[in-house]
Amino acid sequence: MATTRVDEAADEAPVSRVQRKRDRRIQEILTTAAELFGERxxxxxxxxxVAERLDVTKGSLxxxxxxxxxxxxxxxxxxxxxxxxxxxxxxxxxxxxxxxRLRGLIGEHISIAVRDYPAGLRMFLxxxxxxxxxxxxxxxxxxxxxxxxxxxxxEGVAAGDFTVTGVDAALRCMHASMSQSAxxxxxLEGQRLERAIAELTDTLMMLVGVMPGAGTAPDQA
Amino acid sequence: MATTRVDEAADEAPVSRVQRKRDRRIQEILTTAAELFGERxxxxxxxxxVAERLDVTKGSLxxxxxxxxxxxxxxxxxxxxxxxxxxxxxxxxxxxxxxxRLRGLIGEHISIAVRDYPAGLRMFLxxxxxxxxxxxxxxxxxxxxxxxxxxxxxEGVAAGDFTVTGVDAALRCMHASMSQSAxxxxxLEGQRLERAIAELTDTLMMLVGVMPGAGTAPDQA
DNA sequence: ACAAACTTTGACTCTCAGGTCAAGTTATGA
DNA sequence: TCATAACTTGACCTGAGAGTCAAAGTTTGT
Numbered sequence: 001m002a003t004t005r006v007d008e009a010a011d012e013a014p015v016s017r018v019q020r021k022r023d024r025r026i027q028e029i030l031t032t033a034a035e036l037f038g039e040r041x042x043x044x045x046x047x048x049x050v051a052e053r054l055d056v057t058k059g060s061l062x063x064x065x066x067x068x069x070x071x072x073x074x075x076x077x078x079x080x081x082x083x084x085x086x087x088x089x090x091x092x093x094x095x096x097x098x099x100x101r102l103r104g105l106i107g108e109h110i111s112i113a114v115r116d117y118p119a120g121l122r123m124f125l126x127x128x129x130x131x132x133x134x135x136x137x138x139x140x141x142x143x144x145x146x147x148x149x150x151x152x153x154x155e156g157v158a159a160g161d162f163t164v165t166g167v168d169a170a171l172r173c174m175h176a177s178m179s180q181s182a183x184x185x186x187x188l189e190g191q192r193l194e195r196a197i198a199e200l201t202d203t204l205m206m207l208v209g210v211m212p213g214a215g216t217a218p219d220q221a
Numbered sequence: 222m223a224t225t226r227v228d229e230a231a232d233e234a235p236v237s238r239v240q241r242k243r244d245r246r247i248q249e250i251l252t253t254a255a256e257l258f259g260e261r262x263x264x265x266x267x268x269x270x271v272a273e274r275l276d277v278t279k280g281s282l283x284x285x286x287x288x289x290x291x292x293x294x295x296x297x298x299x300x301x302x303x304x305x306x307x308x309x310x311x312x313x314x315x316x317x318x319x320x321x322r323l324r325g326l327i328g329e330h331i332s333i334a335v336r337d338y339p340a341g342l343r344m345f346l347x348x349x350x351x352x353x354x355x356x357x358x359x360x361x362x363x364x365x366x367x368x369x370x371x372x373x374x375x376e377g378v379a380a381g382d383f384t385v386t387g388v389d390a391a392l393r394c395m396h397a398s399m400s401q402s403a404x405x406x407x408x409l410e411g412q413r414l415e416r417a418i419a420e421l422t423d424t425l426m427m428l429v430g431v432m433p434g435a436g437t438a439p440d441q442a
Numbered sequence: 443a444c445a446a447a448c449t450t451t452g453a454c455t456c457t458c459a460g461g462t463c464a465a466g467t468t469a470t471g472a
Numbered sequence: 473t474c475a476t477a478a479c480t481t482g483a484c485c486t487g488a489g490a491g492t493c494a495a496a497g498t499t500t501g502t
Contacts, residue, residue: 018448018500025449041347043264046489059492060450068490169424176401177394183347184393203390207427239470239478246479267459280463281480289460 026064027078029054034075038117042072042130069131076134080141083117087148098156102208105152107201109145110178114185114193124179146171153208163209170207177204247285248299250275255296259338263293263351290352297355301362304338308369319377323429326373328422330366331399335406335414345400367392374429384430391428398425 032053036045047068051058065071090108094101124142149171156162164170177200185196253274257266268289272279286292311329315322345363348356370392377383385391398421406417 021499022448040349041264043262047491048489056449057451058490059452062491063449066491165427166420166424169420172401172405172421173394173398173424173428176397180346180393180397180400183349199387199390200393203387203394203428206430207394207424209427242469243478268461269459278481279460280482283461284479287461 022064026074029061029064029071030075030078033071034079037072037075038079042134047071069133072131073134073137076130076137076141079117080137080144083112084141084144084148086112087145091148091152098152098159098161102149102152102156103201103205105149106174106178106204107197110181110197110200113178113182114188114197117182124175142175145175149174156208164207165209173207174204243285247295250282250285250292251296251299254292255300258293258296259300263355268292290354293352294355294358297351297358297362300338301358301365304333305362305365305369307333308366312369312373319373319380319382323370323373323377324422324426326370327395327399327425328418331402331418331421334399335403335409335418338403345396346404363396366396370395377429385428386430394428395425 029050033045033050036050036053039045047058047061050071051061054060061071065074087105087109091101091105094104124138130138150167153162153164153167153171157164157167181197181200185193188196250271254266254271257271257274260266268279268282271292272282275281282292286295308326308330312322312326315325345359348359351359371388374383374385374388374392378385378388402418402421406414409417
């Protein structure tokens with residue numbers, strides 16, 4: 001503990017204990033804010049609401065963020081990063097035939113979305129509801145998600161597993177449905193939720209030309 | 222023109238000349254309001270905005286509607302009725318194999334939605350954005366649209382034309398995609414819009430198990 | 443123990459949008 | 473032409489929420 005000022009030298013990450021504490025606080029705020037924005041929409045949530053859930057007062061938030069919009073942008077960014085990271089991680093951990101990986105990715109995407117990020121989805125639905133600056137962030141997020149799916153689909157198409165025609169439209173439908181799922185499935189739990197997700201997954205798999213019950217290899221033609 | 226007071230007797234429709242004028246005014250207001258709500262969302266539109274576009278002042282609106290919410294409900298209702306009526310009419314005018322009719326319905330639905338009712342779609346996306354009372358109206362509207370599609374699909378399934386599994390999920394995806402199309406295709410025009418709609422239609426047809434290029438009867442198995 | 447840095451508070455201002463209304467304008471019908 | 477009903481106006485009230493800030497409270501390093 002005899003650190004006189006060692007960290008002063010390290011020029012990469014934010015370092016000092018006080019800095020870390022500040023960062024943690026900021027994360028707390030962002031998480032809570034994202035939660036609320038997701039529940040009720042950006043406009044409908046006041047900073048007083050956010051403050052209340054954090055058990056502080058509005059003024060505190062302004063100590064960390066210069067405006068509601070800035071808080072909104074950061075919240076969206078953080079949420080998006082966590083979400084995407086989780087998907088990327090999941091995908092990295094998957095192996096086997098493309099069909100199975102895609103199925104896993106779709107299912108998990110919906111599952112994560114509904115369970116953990118109903119918040120995040122709302123922003124995909126009507127980007128215009130968010131202030132100008134957020135839209136850029138949202139757009140980028142969307143593209144990252146898009147890429148994950150597209151790469152997998154391309155792989156499947158190259159391998160001859162999928163018969164998808166019109167990848168763009170298919171991807172759009174997938175995203176639309178997955179986003180909407182947060183609205184549709186809100187309130188469902190346990191078995192019923194499982195089943196709803198499974199059914200939606202099957203349907204979406206159809207969009208890339210792979211029937212749900214067809215097994216791994218289509219050797220019945 | 223020698224009407225002394227003939228209409229006083231008719232007890233069904235709203236009658237007097239003054240009444241009809243009033244009704245026309247109300248329709249104007251509702252149309253404009255729905256337009257604006259659709260463009261920017263219910264919350265983001267102030268009555269002053271609505272009044273401005275109508276070239277009157279806010280006070281006038283309160284002469285016809287007791288509150289913003291009531292105006293909102295009526296706007297949603299009117300819009301929904303016109304939209305559904307148009308779809309029903311369209312469907313009634315279609316004939317030929319189920320496949321073609323469904324394709325026509327989907328294409329027109331998207332086309333109408335994007336071109337004439339970008340307004341109306343927004344409310345399907347996140348019903349929670351609307352006040353409690355509107356949601357009932359929205360839900361009913363959704364069910365009416367749902368029924369149109371479902372009946373057609375059921376007919377196709379009965380006839381053995383479609384291989385759809387999980388009608389609910391498929392319908393959900395269709396609605397999600399059609400609603401989102403108003404967001405995706407906003408700004409597109411002419412050829413590009415045509416093509417986008419066509420591609421989306423093809424993709425959605427796939428959801429009910431009918432490949433776009435497969436012709437009317439699947440006699441190639 | 444204590445000063446400096448960091449954090450939180452709550453009372454304040456400002457603006458904007460919903461809603462009211464008395465007074466004015468315009469249309470209707472006899 | 474004129475009384476009456478229909479409509480419109482604009483000034484006003486109100487509450488809510490964004491944003492500010494001096495002062496008070498807490499943590500930190502020495």
